[in-house]
Amino acid sequence: MRASASADRGKRADARRNIEAIVEAATRLLAVDPDASVNEIAKAAGVGRVTLYGHFDSRTALMREVADRAIQQTDQALTGVDLGGDPRDALGRLLEVTWQLTHRFGALVVAASHTLPPEAMQRVHDKPAARVRTLLERGRDAGEFRGDVPIDWQLSVVQAILHGASTAVHRGEITAEAAPVLVRDTVLAALAA
Amino acid sequence: MRASASADRGKRADARRNIEAIVEAATRLLAVDPDASVNEIAKAAGVGRVTLYGHFDSRTALMREVADRAIQQTDQALTGVDLGGDPRDALGRLLEVTWQLTHRFGALVVAASHTLPPEAMQRVHDKPAARVRTLLERGRDAGEFRGDVPIDWQLSVVQAILHGASTAVHRGEITAEAAPVLVRDTVLAALAA
Numbered sequence: 001m002r003a004s005a006s007a008d009r010g011k012r013a014d015a016r017r018n019i020e021a022i023v024e025a026a027t028r029l030l031a032v033d034p035d036a037s038v039n040e041i042a043k044a045a046g047v048g049r050v051t052l053y054g055h056f057d058s059r060t061a062l063m064r065e066v067a068d069r070a071i072q073q074t075d076q077a078l079t080g081v082d083l084g085g086d087p088r089d090a091l092g093r094l095l096e097v098t099w100q101l102t103h104r105f106g107a108l109v110v111a112a113s114h115t116l117p118p119e120a121m122q123r124v125h126d127k128p129a130a131r132v133r134t135l136l137e138r139g140r141d142a143g144e145f146r147g148d149v150p151i152d153w154q155l156s157v158v159q160a161i162l163h164g165a166s167t168a169v170h171r172g173e174i175t176a177e178a179a180p181v182l183v184r185d186t187v188l189a190a191l192a193a
Numbered sequence: 194m195r196a197s198a199s200a201d202r203g204k205r206a207d208a209r210r211n212i213e214a215i216v217e218a219a220t221r222l223l224a225v226d227p228d229a230s231v232n233e234i235a236k237a238a239g240v241g242r243v244t245l246y247g248h249f250d251s252r253t254a255l256m257r258e259v260a261d262r263a264i265q266q267t268d269q270a271l272t273g274v275d276l277g278g279d280p281r282d283a284l285g286r287l288l289e290v291t292w293q294l295t296h297r298f299g300a301l302v303v304a305a306s307h308t309l310p311p312e313a314m315q316r317v318h319d320k321p322a323a324r325v326r327t328l329l330e331r332g333r334d335a336g337e338f339r340g341d342v343p344i345d346w347q348l349s350v351v352q353a354i355l356h357g358a359s360t361a362v363h364r365g366e367i368t369a370e371a372a373p374v375l376v377r378d379t380v381l382a383a384l385a386a
Contacts, residue, residue, distance in 0.1 A: 149378070150366065150371075153358075173346065174343055182342060186342075190383040192382060
Protein backbone atom coordinates (compact mmCIF):
# COMPACT_ATOMS: atom_id res chain seq x y z
CA MET A 1 0.00 0.00 0.00
CA ARG A 2 2.78 2.35 0.94
CA ALA A 3 4.70 1.82 -2.24
CA SER A 4 1.54 2.21 -4.33
CA ALA A 5 0.47 5.42 -2.49
CA SER A 6 3.93 6.83 -3.06
CA ALA A 7 3.77 5.83 -6.76
CA ASP A 8 0.40 7.58 -7.01
CA ARG A 9 1.88 10.71 -5.49
CA GLY A 10 4.73 10.46 -8.00
CA LYS A 11 2.26 10.21 -10.86
CA ARG A 12 0.25 13.14 -9.58
CA ALA A 13 3.42 15.21 -9.26
CA ASP A 14 4.36 14.24 -12.84
CA ALA A 15 0.90 15.23 -14.05
CA ARG A 16 1.12 18.60 -12.27
CA ARG A 17 4.54 19.27 -13.77
CA ASN A 18 3.24 18.39 -17.25
CA ILE A 19 0.21 20.62 -16.87
CA GLU A 20 2.40 23.52 -15.75
CA ALA A 21 4.81 22.95 -18.65
CA ILE A 22 1.93 22.80 -21.16
CA VAL A 23 0.24 25.97 -19.86
CA GLU A 24 3.56 27.80 -19.68
CA ALA A 25 4.50 26.78 -23.25
CA ALA A 26 1.03 27.68 -24.55
CA THR A 27 1.21 31.12 -22.91
CA ARG A 28 4.65 31.75 -24.41
CA LEU A 29 3.85 30.50 -27.95
CA LEU A 30 0.39 32.05 -28.22
CA ALA A 31 1.77 35.42 -27.12
CA VAL A 32 3.90 35.41 -30.28
CA ASP A 33 1.68 33.43 -32.67
CA PRO A 34 -2.06 33.36 -31.96
CA ASP A 35 -2.39 30.40 -34.36
CA ALA A 36 0.17 28.16 -32.63
CA SER A 37 -1.03 24.55 -32.95
CA VAL A 38 -1.49 21.91 -30.25
CA ASN A 39 1.44 20.00 -31.78
CA GLU A 40 3.74 23.00 -31.48
CA ILE A 41 2.63 23.63 -27.88
CA ALA A 42 3.16 19.96 -26.91
CA LYS A 43 6.63 20.00 -28.49
CA ALA A 44 7.61 23.24 -26.71
CA ALA A 45 6.34 21.77 -23.41
CA GLY A 46 8.41 18.60 -23.94
CA VAL A 47 5.37 16.33 -23.79
CA GLY A 48 3.62 14.13 -26.35
CA ARG A 49 0.38 15.07 -28.06
CA VAL A 50 -1.38 12.22 -26.25
CA THR A 51 -0.20 13.50 -22.85
CA LEU A 52 -1.44 16.98 -23.72
CA TYR A 53 -4.86 15.68 -24.73
CA GLY A 54 -4.87 13.59 -21.54
CA HIS A 55 -4.93 16.86 -19.57
CA PHE A 56 -6.87 19.10 -21.96
CA ASP A 57 -9.73 17.70 -24.06
CA SER A 58 -9.25 20.25 -26.83
CA ARG A 59 -7.30 23.30 -27.92
CA THR A 60 -10.25 25.35 -26.63
CA ALA A 61 -9.97 23.79 -23.15
CA LEU A 62 -6.25 24.61 -23.06
CA MET A 63 -6.94 28.13 -24.30
CA ARG A 64 -9.52 28.58 -21.56
CA GLU A 65 -6.99 27.55 -18.89
CA VAL A 66 -4.34 29.89 -20.37
CA ALA A 67 -6.84 32.76 -20.47
CA ASP A 68 -8.05 32.08 -16.90
CA ARG A 69 -4.50 32.21 -15.58
CA ALA A 70 -3.75 35.38 -17.51
CA ILE A 71 -6.87 36.99 -16.04
CA GLN A 72 -5.84 35.85 -12.55
CA GLN A 73 -2.30 37.22 -12.94
CA THR A 74 -3.62 40.46 -14.38
CA ASP A 75 -5.98 40.86 -11.47
CA GLN A 76 -3.23 40.20 -8.92
CA ALA A 77 -0.85 42.67 -10.56
CA LEU A 78 -3.50 45.41 -10.81
CA THR A 79 -4.66 44.89 -7.23
CA GLY A 80 -1.12 45.75 -6.14
CA VAL A 81 -1.24 49.25 -7.70
CA ASP A 82 -1.76 52.17 -5.29
CA LEU A 83 -4.66 54.16 -6.76
CA GLY A 84 -4.62 56.85 -4.06
CA GLY A 85 -3.21 60.39 -4.15
CA ASP A 86 -3.01 62.67 -7.21
CA PRO A 87 -5.20 61.15 -9.98
CA ARG A 88 -2.58 61.85 -12.69
CA ASP A 89 0.18 60.13 -10.70
CA ALA A 90 -2.15 57.24 -9.83
CA LEU A 91 -3.15 56.81 -13.49
CA GLY A 92 0.54 56.90 -14.40
CA ARG A 93 1.25 54.01 -12.02
CA LEU A 94 -1.77 52.04 -13.21
CA LEU A 95 -0.78 52.55 -16.88
CA GLU A 96 2.75 51.32 -16.25
CA VAL A 97 1.52 48.00 -14.83
CA THR A 98 -1.31 47.73 -17.36
CA TRP A 99 1.18 48.25 -20.18
CA GLN A 100 3.33 45.32 -19.02
CA LEU A 101 0.22 43.12 -18.91
CA THR A 102 -1.11 44.32 -22.27
CA HIS A 103 2.24 43.69 -23.90
CA ARG A 104 2.64 40.27 -22.25
CA PHE A 105 -0.89 39.02 -22.82
CA GLY A 106 -1.94 41.10 -25.84
CA ALA A 107 -1.39 38.48 -28.55
CA LEU A 108 -2.82 35.92 -26.16
CA VAL A 109 -6.02 37.93 -26.05
CA VAL A 110 -6.08 37.91 -29.87
CA ALA A 111 -5.53 34.15 -29.82
CA ALA A 112 -8.27 33.67 -27.25
CA SER A 113 -10.68 35.88 -29.21
CA HIS A 114 -10.50 33.38 -32.12
CA THR A 115 -11.55 30.56 -29.80
CA LEU A 116 -13.46 31.76 -26.73
CA PRO A 117 -17.00 33.19 -26.78
CA PRO A 118 -17.44 37.00 -26.72
CA GLU A 119 -18.72 36.93 -23.10
CA ALA A 120 -15.48 35.32 -21.93
CA MET A 121 -13.50 37.94 -23.85
CA GLN A 122 -15.55 40.73 -22.31
CA ARG A 123 -14.55 39.53 -18.83
CA VAL A 124 -10.87 39.88 -19.79
CA HIS A 125 -11.33 43.61 -20.27
CA ASP A 126 -14.06 44.47 -17.76
CA LYS A 127 -12.18 44.41 -14.46
CA PRO A 128 -9.08 46.33 -15.63
CA ALA A 129 -11.39 48.83 -17.40
CA ALA A 130 -13.36 49.35 -14.16
CA ARG A 131 -10.16 50.38 -12.35
CA VAL A 132 -9.25 52.92 -15.02
CA ARG A 133 -12.83 54.25 -15.01
CA THR A 134 -12.75 54.85 -11.24
CA LEU A 135 -9.55 56.88 -11.62
CA LEU A 136 -10.93 58.80 -14.59
CA GLU A 137 -14.01 59.74 -12.56
CA ARG A 138 -11.85 60.97 -9.69
CA GLY A 139 -9.57 62.93 -12.06
CA ARG A 140 -12.57 64.51 -13.83
CA ASP A 141 -14.11 65.52 -10.49
CA ALA A 142 -10.77 67.02 -9.43
CA GLY A 143 -10.58 69.00 -12.71
CA GLU A 144 -7.36 67.20 -13.71
CA PHE A 145 -8.93 65.41 -16.72
CA ARG A 146 -11.36 66.85 -19.25
CA GLY A 147 -14.92 66.49 -18.01
CA ASP A 148 -16.62 67.71 -21.20
CA VAL A 149 -16.17 64.52 -23.25
CA PRO A 150 -17.79 61.11 -22.60
CA ILE A 151 -15.88 59.06 -20.04
CA ASP A 152 -16.40 56.01 -22.30
CA TRP A 153 -14.43 57.86 -24.97
CA GLN A 154 -11.55 58.50 -22.57
CA LEU A 155 -11.57 54.82 -21.63
CA SER A 156 -11.44 53.89 -25.33
CA VAL A 157 -8.50 56.24 -25.84
CA VAL A 158 -6.57 54.66 -22.95
CA GLN A 159 -7.18 51.17 -24.37
CA ALA A 160 -6.37 52.27 -27.94
CA ILE A 161 -3.05 53.82 -26.90
CA LEU A 162 -2.08 50.75 -24.84
CA HIS A 163 -2.82 48.39 -27.74
CA GLY A 164 -1.22 50.79 -30.22
CA ALA A 165 1.97 50.72 -28.17
CA SER A 166 2.00 46.93 -28.13
CA THR A 167 1.59 46.85 -31.92
CA ALA A 168 4.33 49.48 -32.33
CA VAL A 169 6.73 47.37 -30.24
CA HIS A 170 5.90 44.22 -32.23
CA ARG A 171 6.56 46.18 -35.45
CA GLY A 172 9.89 47.44 -34.08
CA GLU A 173 8.82 51.10 -34.28
CA ILE A 174 9.47 51.74 -30.57
CA THR A 175 11.33 49.66 -27.97
CA ALA A 176 9.59 47.80 -25.15
CA GLU A 177 11.73 49.86 -22.74
CA ALA A 178 10.55 53.19 -24.15
CA ALA A 179 6.89 52.14 -24.33
CA PRO A 180 5.69 52.66 -20.71
CA VAL A 181 6.82 56.30 -20.55
CA LEU A 182 5.43 57.04 -24.03
CA VAL A 183 2.10 55.45 -23.07
CA ARG A 184 1.88 57.37 -19.80
CA ASP A 185 2.85 60.76 -21.23
CA THR A 186 0.58 60.39 -24.27
CA VAL A 187 -2.46 59.25 -22.29
CA LEU A 188 -2.05 62.03 -19.70
CA ALA A 189 -1.71 64.61 -22.50
CA ALA A 190 -4.78 63.24 -24.28
CA LEU A 191 -6.87 63.40 -21.09
CA ALA A 192 -5.57 66.71 -19.71
CA ALA A 193 -8.18 69.34 -18.81
CA MET B 194 -24.95 41.84 -87.60
CA ARG B 195 -26.49 45.03 -86.29
CA ALA B 196 -29.04 43.27 -84.06
CA SER B 197 -26.35 40.95 -82.69
CA ALA B 198 -23.94 43.84 -81.95
CA SER B 199 -26.73 45.60 -80.10
CA ALA B 200 -27.53 42.41 -78.14
CA ASP B 201 -23.84 42.14 -77.23
CA ARG B 202 -23.86 45.71 -76.01
CA GLY B 203 -26.96 44.89 -73.94
CA LYS B 204 -25.23 41.89 -72.42
CA ARG B 205 -22.14 43.90 -71.63
CA ALA B 206 -24.29 46.59 -69.99
CA ASP B 207 -26.05 43.87 -67.95
CA ALA B 208 -22.72 42.43 -66.91
CA ARG B 209 -21.42 45.85 -65.86
CA ARG B 210 -24.58 46.50 -63.83
CA ASN B 211 -24.24 43.10 -62.13
CA ILE B 212 -20.59 43.69 -61.31
CA GLU B 213 -21.41 47.08 -59.81
CA ALA B 214 -24.28 45.60 -57.77
CA ILE B 215 -22.06 42.76 -56.51
CA VAL B 216 -19.18 45.05 -55.51
CA GLU B 217 -21.56 47.51 -53.90
CA ALA B 218 -23.34 44.77 -51.90
CA ALA B 219 -20.02 43.20 -50.88
CA THR B 220 -18.72 46.57 -49.65
CA ARG B 221 -21.89 47.16 -47.65
CA LEU B 222 -22.15 43.68 -46.10
CA LEU B 223 -18.44 43.25 -45.35
CA ALA B 224 -18.34 46.63 -43.61
CA VAL B 225 -20.79 45.21 -41.05
CA ASP B 226 -19.82 41.53 -41.04
CA PRO B 227 -16.26 40.63 -42.13
CA ASP B 228 -17.37 37.00 -42.53
CA ALA B 229 -20.27 37.68 -44.93
CA SER B 230 -20.50 34.73 -47.34
CA VAL B 231 -20.61 34.74 -51.14
CA ASN B 232 -24.22 33.54 -50.93
CA GLU B 233 -25.23 36.47 -48.75
CA ILE B 234 -23.44 38.91 -51.04
CA ALA B 235 -25.09 37.45 -54.17
CA LYS B 236 -28.50 37.63 -52.51
CA ALA B 237 -27.99 41.25 -51.41
CA ALA B 238 -26.84 42.12 -54.95
CA GLY B 239 -29.95 40.49 -56.46
CA VAL B 240 -27.94 38.07 -58.57
CA GLY B 241 -27.49 34.30 -58.50
CA ARG B 242 -24.45 32.57 -57.10
CA VAL B 243 -23.55 31.37 -60.61
CA THR B 244 -23.67 34.92 -61.97
CA LEU B 245 -21.40 36.10 -59.15
CA TYR B 246 -18.89 33.35 -59.84
CA GLY B 247 -19.12 34.20 -63.56
CA HIS B 248 -17.61 37.59 -62.72
CA PHE B 249 -15.39 36.70 -59.75
CA ASP B 250 -13.58 33.36 -59.64
CA SER B 251 -13.54 33.25 -55.85
CA ARG B 252 -14.41 35.15 -52.68
CA THR B 253 -10.77 36.27 -52.64
CA ALA B 254 -11.05 37.76 -56.14
CA LEU B 255 -14.17 39.68 -55.11
CA MET B 256 -12.48 40.80 -51.91
CA ARG B 257 -9.52 42.06 -53.91
CA GLU B 258 -11.81 44.13 -56.14
CA VAL B 259 -13.64 45.56 -53.11
CA ALA B 260 -10.33 46.40 -51.42
CA ASP B 261 -8.91 47.97 -54.60
CA ARG B 262 -11.92 50.25 -54.93
CA ALA B 263 -11.78 51.20 -51.24
CA ILE B 264 -8.10 52.10 -51.66
CA GLN B 265 -8.92 54.15 -54.77
CA GLN B 266 -11.76 56.03 -53.03
CA THR B 267 -9.60 56.61 -49.95
CA ASP B 268 -6.84 57.99 -52.11
CA GLN B 269 -9.22 60.33 -53.97
CA ALA B 270 -10.78 61.62 -50.74
CA LEU B 271 -7.41 62.25 -49.08
CA THR B 272 -5.98 63.95 -52.16
CA GLY B 273 -8.75 66.52 -51.81
CA VAL B 274 -7.62 67.61 -48.32
CA ASP B 275 -5.72 70.93 -48.12
CA LEU B 276 -2.56 70.14 -46.14
CA GLY B 277 -1.21 73.72 -46.21
CA GLY B 278 -1.27 76.39 -43.52
CA ASP B 279 -1.07 75.82 -39.76
CA PRO B 280 -0.04 72.18 -39.15
CA ARG B 281 -2.60 71.72 -36.34
CA ASP B 282 -5.46 72.97 -38.52
CA ALA B 283 -4.25 70.91 -41.47
CA LEU B 284 -4.03 67.76 -39.32
CA GLY B 285 -7.53 68.51 -38.02
CA ARG B 286 -8.86 68.58 -41.61
CA LEU B 287 -6.97 65.42 -42.55
CA LEU B 288 -8.25 63.59 -39.45
CA GLU B 289 -11.84 64.50 -40.21
CA VAL B 290 -11.70 62.94 -43.68
CA THR B 291 -9.57 60.01 -42.48
CA TRP B 292 -12.10 59.31 -39.74
CA GLN B 293 -14.94 59.02 -42.25
CA LEU B 294 -12.87 56.58 -44.31
CA THR B 295 -11.72 54.56 -41.28
CA HIS B 296 -15.27 54.26 -40.07
CA ARG B 297 -16.62 53.38 -43.52
CA PHE B 298 -13.92 50.93 -44.53
CA GLY B 299 -12.66 49.76 -41.11
CA ALA B 300 -14.53 46.45 -40.92
CA LEU B 301 -13.76 45.97 -44.60
CA VAL B 302 -10.08 46.15 -43.77
CA VAL B 303 -10.62 43.51 -41.08
CA ALA B 304 -12.47 41.35 -43.62
CA ALA B 305 -9.71 41.83 -46.17
CA SER B 306 -7.01 41.02 -43.62
CA HIS B 307 -8.49 37.50 -43.26
CA THR B 308 -8.19 36.96 -47.00
CA LEU B 309 -5.52 39.11 -48.63
CA PRO B 310 -1.76 38.72 -48.14
CA PRO B 311 0.01 41.00 -45.61
CA GLU B 312 1.71 42.98 -48.41
CA ALA B 313 -1.66 43.94 -49.88
CA MET B 314 -2.86 44.98 -46.41
CA GLN B 315 0.27 47.06 -45.88
CA ARG B 316 -0.54 49.06 -49.04
CA VAL B 317 -3.95 49.95 -47.58
CA HIS B 318 -2.28 51.81 -44.73
CA ASP B 319 0.94 53.09 -46.35
CA LYS B 320 -0.34 55.98 -48.46
CA PRO B 321 -2.68 57.52 -45.84
CA ALA B 322 0.09 57.08 -43.22
CA ALA B 323 2.58 58.91 -45.46
CA ARG B 324 0.27 61.95 -45.57
CA VAL B 325 -0.04 62.08 -41.78
CA ARG B 326 3.72 61.63 -41.43
CA THR B 327 4.46 64.61 -43.70
CA LEU B 328 2.18 66.79 -41.56
CA LEU B 329 3.68 65.49 -38.33
CA GLU B 330 7.16 66.36 -39.60
CA ARG B 331 6.04 69.87 -40.48
CA GLY B 332 4.31 70.34 -37.10
CA ARG B 333 7.36 69.06 -35.21
CA ASP B 334 9.65 71.41 -37.14
CA ALA B 335 7.27 74.29 -36.35
CA GLY B 336 7.32 73.36 -32.64
CA GLU B 337 3.55 72.70 -32.66
CA PHE B 338 3.90 68.94 -31.99
CA ARG B 339 6.28 67.26 -29.56
CA GLY B 340 9.62 66.61 -31.23
CA ASP B 341 11.17 64.58 -28.38
CA VAL B 342 9.27 61.32 -29.02
CA PRO B 343 9.64 59.02 -32.06
CA ILE B 344 7.53 60.16 -35.01
CA ASP B 345 6.56 56.49 -35.55
CA TRP B 346 5.01 56.55 -32.10
CA GLN B 347 2.96 59.64 -32.94
CA LEU B 348 1.79 57.93 -36.13
CA SER B 349 0.78 54.85 -34.09
CA VAL B 350 -1.16 57.07 -31.68
CA VAL B 351 -3.08 58.70 -34.54
CA GLN B 352 -4.00 55.30 -36.01
CA ALA B 353 -4.87 53.86 -32.58
CA ILE B 354 -7.22 56.75 -31.77
CA LEU B 355 -8.90 56.54 -35.20
CA HIS B 356 -9.51 52.80 -34.85
CA GLY B 357 -10.50 53.22 -31.20
CA ALA B 358 -13.15 55.72 -32.23
CA SER B 359 -14.54 53.35 -34.85
CA THR B 360 -14.76 50.56 -32.25
CA ALA B 361 -16.39 52.94 -29.75
CA VAL B 362 -19.05 53.89 -32.32
CA HIS B 363 -19.73 50.23 -33.19
CA ARG B 364 -20.10 49.50 -29.44
CA GLY B 365 -22.50 52.45 -29.06
CA GLU B 366 -20.21 54.27 -26.59
CA ILE B 367 -20.03 57.43 -28.70
CA THR B 368 -22.11 58.55 -31.69
CA ALA B 369 -20.76 58.66 -35.25
CA GLU B 370 -21.63 62.39 -35.25
CA ALA B 371 -19.54 63.13 -32.13
CA ALA B 372 -16.59 61.01 -33.26
CA PRO B 373 -14.75 63.37 -35.67
CA VAL B 374 -14.44 66.21 -33.12
CA LEU B 375 -13.43 63.80 -30.33
CA VAL B 376 -10.80 62.25 -32.61
CA ARG B 377 -9.40 65.63 -33.67
CA ASP B 378 -9.28 67.14 -30.16
CA THR B 379 -7.79 64.02 -28.59
CA VAL B 380 -5.12 63.56 -31.27
CA LEU B 381 -4.10 67.23 -31.14
CA ALA B 382 -3.90 67.09 -27.31
CA ALA B 383 -1.84 63.88 -27.44
CA LEU B 384 0.62 65.42 -29.94
CA ALA B 385 0.83 68.93 -28.45
CA ALA B 386 4.33 70.27 -27.68
